[in-house]
Amino acid sequence: MIFSKVPDPRLITVRRGGTLQDADHHLLALWAAACAEHVLPLFEQVQPADDRPRRALEQVRGWVRGEVSMMQARAAGGHAMGAARSLRGAAREAAFAAGQAAVVAHVAAHDLGAAAYAIRAARAAAPEAERQEAGRRECQWQRDQLPDAIRELVLDDQRLRNPYCWFVFDG
Numbered sequence: 001m002i003f004s005k006v007p008d009p010r011l012i013t014v015r016r017g018g019t020l021q022d023a024d025h026h027l028l029a030l031w032a033a034a035c036a037e038h039v040l041p042l043f044e045q046v047q048p049a050d051d052r053p054r055r056a057l058e059q060v061r062g063w064v065r066g067e068v069s070m071m072q073a074r075a076a077g078g079h080a081m082g083a084a085r086s087l088r089g090a091a092r093e094a095a096f097a098a099g100q101a102a103v104v105a106h107v108a109a110h111d112l113g114a115a116a117y118a119i120r121a122a123r124a125a126a127p128e129a130e131r132q133e134a135g136r137r138e139c140q141w142q143r144d145q146l147p148d149a150i151r152e153l154v155l156d157d158q159r160l161r162n163p164y165c166w167f168v169f170d171g
Helices: 022-044 052-064 070-084 089-105 108-125 128-145 148-165
Strands: none
Touching (some): 022 052, 022 089, 022 108, 022 128, 022 148, 052 070, 089 108, 108 128
16 A cells, blocks of 8 residues: 555645646656656566556656546556466566556556655565665665656655555655
């Protein structure tokens, strides 16, 4: 579970009573897609014929461009998460990251789900003695990708929701 009990209005669009503007919602989706894509090879090495996670990332990027509906992006996210269910380890976490990224089109707060699963994928792919460091490196890489316009929002959200995201943002 990646959500806190009290939704943050900063991550709810203005149309739903929050304060999140469309431009920032789009930036959150693109950042989440970048986080997921960074670890996607961990899935594709195990399941090279399954394009559901990659397709989910294409769909959310299409949503940002106005070419794909929110419902299409959300459905693609569900299919990507379906690709994860029978797997274990890094491949599973990477597919979940792609699924979470795609559903940012529906609920912006899924951005941290994409990032958290990507960190879990990086950890799972590393030798046991190096897992914590691999997670820290992935977290730093993600933070380096944050656009200035959403940087403080995401960093504050990581601090607030870290307990719900397996404490992966500690690094």
